[in-house]
Amino acid sequence: MRREKIAxxxxxxxxxxxxxxxxxxxxxxxxxxxxGCQGVYNLIHDQGLERxxxxxxxxxxxxxxxxxEESSRFDAPAFMAQFAKSKGELLEIALVVEGIHxxxxxxxxxxxxxxxDGVVEATINFSxxxxxxxxxxTQIKLSKIIDTIRAIGYDAYAYDPKVSENKxxxxxKEYFARxxxxxxxxxxxxxxxxxxxxxxxxxxxxxxKTILNVAEWILATPVLFYSGWVFYRxxxxxxxxxxxxxxxxxxxxxxxxxxxSIYATLTQHGEAYFDSVSMIITFVLFGKFLExxxxxxxxxxxxxxNRHIPMEVNKVASDGTITAIPLHSVEVDDVLxxxxxxxxxxxGVVIEGETYVDESSLTGESVPVWKQKGDSVISGTNAxxxxxxxxxxxxxxxxxxxxxxxxxxESLDKKPAIERLANRLSGRFSSTILFLAIMTFIxxxxxxxxxxxxxxxxxxxxxxxxxxxxxxxxxxxxxxTLVGVSLGAKKGVLxxxxxxxxxxxxxxxxxxxxxxxxxxxxxxxVEQIDFxxxxxxxxxxxxxxxxxxxxxxxxxxxxxxxxxHERFVSHAGRGIEMIVAEHTYxxxxxxxxxxxxxxxxxxxxxxxxxxxxxxxxxxRLYRLEDTLREGAGEFVDAMKRAHIEVIMLTGDTLHNAQAxxxxxxxxxxxxxxxxxxxxALVKARRAISEGVVMVGDGVNDTIALASADIAISMGHGxxxxxxxxxxVLLHDDLYALQxxxxxxxxxxxxxxxxxxxxxxxNATTIPLAVSGYIIPLIAALSMSASSLLxxxxxxxxxxxx
Amino acid sequence: MSDWVVIMMLGASILLGVxxxxxxxxxxxxxxxxxxxxxxxxxxxxxTEDLNDAVKREAKRKSYETKSKG
Numbered sequence: 001m002r003r004e005k006i007a008x009x010x011x012x013x014x015x016x017x018x019x020x021x022x023x024x025x026x027x028x029x030x031x032x033x034x035x036g037c038q039g040v041y042n043l044i045h046d047q048g049l050e051r052x053x054x055x056x057x058x059x060x061x062x063x064x065x066x067x068x069e070e071s072s073r074f075d076a077p078a079f080m081a082q083f084a085k086s087k088g089e090l091l092e093i094a095l096v097v098e099g100i101h102x103x104x105x106x107x108x109x110x111x112x113x114x115x116x117d118g119v120v121e122a123t124i125n126f127s128x129x130x131x132x133x134x135x136x137x138t139q140i141k142l143s144k145i146i147d148t149i150r151a152i153g154y155d156a157y158a159y160d161p162k163v164s165e166n167k168x169x170x171x172x173k174e175y176f177a178r179x180x181x182x183x184x185x186x187x188x189x190x191x192x193x194x195x196x197x198x199x200x201x202x203x204x205x206x207x208x209k210t211i212l213n214v215a216e217w218i219l220a221t222p223v224l225f226y227s228g229w230v231f232y233r234x235x236x237x238x239x240x241x242x243x244x245x246x247x248x249x250x251x252x253x254x255x256x257x258x259x260x261s262i263y264a265t266l267t268q269h270g271e272a273y274f275d276s277v278s279m280i281i282t283f284v285l286f287g288k289f290l291e292x293x294x295x296x297x298x299x300x301x302x303x304x305x306n307r308h309i310p311m312e313v314n315k316v317a318s319d320g321t322i323t324a325i326p327l328h329s330v331e332v333d334d335v336l337x338x339x340x341x342x343x344x345x346x347x348g349v350v351i352e353g354e355t356y357v358d359e360s361s362l363t364g365e366s367v368p369v370w371k372q373k374g375d376s377v378i379s380g381t382n383a384x385x386x387x388x389x390x391x392x393x394x395x396x397x398x399x400x401x402x403x404x405x406x407x408x409x410e411s412l413d414k415k416p417a418i419e420r421l422a423n424r425l426s427g428r429f430s431s432t433i434l435f436l437a438i439m440t441f442i443x444x445x446x447x448x449x450x451x452x453x454x455x456x457x458x459x460x461x462x463x464x465x466x467x468x469x470x471x472x473x474x475x476x477x478x479x480x481t482l483v484g485v486s487l488g489a490k491k492g493v494l495x496x497x498x499x500x501x502x503x504x505x506x507x508x509x510x511x512x513x514x515x516x517x518x519x520x521x522x523x524x525x526v527e528q529i530d531f532x533x534x535x536x537x538x539x540x541x542x543x544x545x546x547x548x549x550x551x552x553x554x555x556x557x558x559x560x561x562x563x564x565h566e567r568f569v570s571h572a573g574r575g576i577e578m579i580v581a582e583h584t585y586x587x588x589x590x591x592x593x594x595x596x597x598x599x600x601x602x603x604x605x606x607x608x609x610x611x612x613x614x615x616x617x618x619x620r621l622y623r624l625e626d627t628l629r630e631g632a633g634e635f636v637d638a639m640k641r642a643h644i645e646v647i648m649l650t651g652d653t654l655h656n657a658q659a660x661x662x663x664x665x666x667x668x669x670x671x672x673x674x675x676x677x678x679x680a681l682v683k684a685r686r687a688i689s690e691g692v693v694m695v696g697d698g699v700n701d702t703i704a705l706a707s708a709d710i711a712i713s714m715g716h717g718x719x720x721x722x723x724x725x726x727x728v729l730l731h732d733d734l735y736a737l738q739x740x741x742x743x744x745x746x747x748x749x750x751x752x753x754x755x756x757x758x759x760x761x762n763a764t765t766i767p768l769a770v771s772g773y774i775i776p777l778i779a780a781l782s783m784s785a786s787s788l789l790x791x792x793x794x795x796x797x798x799x800x801x
Numbered sequence: 802m803s804d805w806v807v808i809m810m811l812g813a814s815i816l817l818g819v820x821x822x823x824x825x826x827x828x829x830x831x832x833x834x835x836x837x838x839x840x841x842x843x844x845x846x847x848x849t850e851d852l853n854d855a856v857k858r859e860a861k862r863k864s865y866e867t868k869s870k871g
Contacts (some may be wrong), residue, residue: 128836218816
């Protein structure tokens with residue numbers, strides 16, 4: 001019989017009433033799932049903040065039964081020096097508040113903090129849960145503030161805003177401001193230009209034309225010198241390093257057009273092209289802004305990696321007392337205690353206790369490994385359900401985890417700058433144009449040449465540069481990639497930088513991780529073999545007791561509901577024992593059941609097993625396998641058709657890897673690899689061929705991902721893997737991965753077409769300009785036409801898709 | 802149409818636009834666009850009590866500012 005479940009008055013999670021704490025409040029009865037929730041509820045109530053519950057409605061909150069570290073460490077001078085910033089007599093700190101679920105949580109935190117004496121300002125960002133707190137150190141200590149946040153059921157930890165996003169977001173903001181100014185001015189110039197062109201055809205007074213020109217001049221000035229500043233900067237750095245780049249071209253083109261237009265305005269000779277100046281700056285800046293938006297911050301990735309390691313460890317002294325000491329002061333042979341749920345910070349050997357360890361960060365395999373006395377544990381792995389004591393075998397600097405982080409750091413630093421086709425072209429293109437302009441000038445002014453007046457000569461020379469103004473060339477790549485990126489996003493492929501499309505299109509080799517990429521990464525029941533009848537509900541309630549992935553998989557396979565309260569004994573690491581009426585049920589590995597005296601057939605079954613027995617009688621076997629993702633075979637086929645070599649990398653055994661490889665049709669595979677061996681293979685391949693792509697999902701793939709030309713990760717993969725990647729598959733879908741290649745290739749083809757179009761345009765107009773036949777109308781029309789052609793051509797990516 | 806009218810129209814409309822541009826840039830500089838969700842949610846917190854809180858907050862901040870200056 002199942003009893004009605006009741007929601008906890010604080011956290012709204014539902015439990016059956018007999019396990020809950022009851023409290024009478026007036027006529028009402030309140031139920032709490034734990035002491036923590038009760039405490040928080042009463043505190044909120046006493047402070048008169050019940051409206052929090054009205055506002056949070058029934059959003060489930062985090063129950064308050066957690067073990068929190070001492071808050072006194074927040075007052076340590078070293079901590080203060082690192083994180084707190086002094087503002088006059090006040091101090092400011094950036095915190096991440098954990099446990100925020102909804103707007104009401106933010107409201108509660110801000111409200112409580114503001115009512116605390118000494119806190120001058122507290123603002124919490126709704127989207128990132130990051131808080132900025134300004135406080136008076138003479139009135140309140142930081143630890144007290146943290147305690148206040150904890151008292152109402154949240155937790156906070158400090159982060160250093162200087163390191164991670166601040167620098168990035170200021171750059172973003174700067175570009176955004178520049179872009180907004182450029183867009184604003186361009187839009188206004190556009191409608192003035194409309195009047196301008198209308199007047200050109202229907203005729204207008206010279207005075208009106210000058211007024212329009214001056215208005216455009218005023219608007220174009222901030223665009224060129226404020227928004228366009230980035231191009232001057234880029235051109236300057238390029239010049240200092242001795243090469244001509246796209247920035248040089250944009251800067252010279254825009255500046256000369258601007259100068260020429262001022263000349264035309266003042267002398268009232270010829271046409272002004274302020275609209276072209278602002279247009280090109282706006283368009284190319286927009287492309288740059290998109291790149292800045294998607295720039296990855298290496299520091300962010302490393303921060304996330306480091307969060308995998310506790311900064312303090314619990315050292316067990318010889319007399320048995322436990323003290324928390326900083327990670328860096330641990331020495332070899334120290335004994336540490338690692339509790340359930342904590343991570344091993346250092347490499348060592350278990351000397352007491354037993355636990356499951358999640359080693360997925362090293363092997364990629366999600367099935368936890370059972371560790372007991374004598375087994376070695378590796379830093380960065382996670383103790384799941386038991387506490388152990390370990391003897392340290394290496395200092396932090398020499399630990400496996402520290403080595404991984406160092407390698408990742410190196411790989412991220414060495415990540416090659418992608419050389420883009422347009423960049424290569426534009427360098428040569430702009431030097432050619434500059435050379436041509438100078439030659440034109442010489443030929444026109446020379447007595448042995450055309451022998452024109454100085455003014456006429458200057459006009460012709462500038463017209464060469466103006467007509468060659470690389471609008472179309474500069475737009476060719478950004479517009480096409482922009483369309484490609486948005487098309488990708490629609491299909492669940494997120495390109496972090498537009499430039500990656502080009503590299504992906506040139507891919508020749510694809511390294512693919514097995515677990516979690518080609519397969520789902522967790523075991524699933526594929527077969528059920530019955531030896532004797534047994535109720536499924538028994539299996540369901542038995543497996544509900546364990547956190548082991550095999551147990552979980554069997555549990556989700558069972559359709560029957562779990563039964564009520566039974567007696568369980570969990571033999572951690574091996575199996576579960578359950579007593580129902582007069583029967584004892586056993587579930588677990590073959591070894592475990594044999595120990596209980598159950599006869600297990602000698603027959604060999606593939607994959608992972610979960611055996612179930614009643615008393616001494618064997619009842620059922622569940623066979624589990626990590627199944628292939630949908631579309632894995634088709635994906636590999638498609639890659640082969642596209643002449644991309646597919647190589648499988650895995651930390652798993654050769655036997656398992658071979659089975660998967662055969663099923664999808666991969667011929668080259670490397671099994672039993674450590675994270676750095678994976679990276680080494682990727683690097684070796686990159687030395688001999690271009691366009692090396694790596695697809696992965698786990699922490700163990702991170703270094704390999706960082707070593708590849710293009711890294712693709714599954715959207716639900718580990719944070720660090722997603723951060724390191726250039727392309728993210730939002731739906732963990734191999735069809736989307738295939739789509740990524742298709743979109744990239746189609747986009748690249750269009751980029752090439754665009755470049756060809758713009759070069760063709762220049763090839764026809766420049767001779768005309770050099771020979772002095774360019775009349776203003778043609779210049780204006782052809783400039784817009786070439787840009788429109790390129791934009792129009794780029795949009796074809798969408799129509800085809 | 803006299804030139805003067807054209808100048809006035811151009812000047813006035815661009816100036817209006819520039820005002821809003823400056824307002825936007827000011828907001829951007831003062832972190833008003835950092836939190837996309839706050840403004841959407843702020844509609845939930847506009848009762849008398851919330852407004853009183855906001856005033857109290859402001860007063861508290863002011864008092865600290867004058868104290869640290871003086």
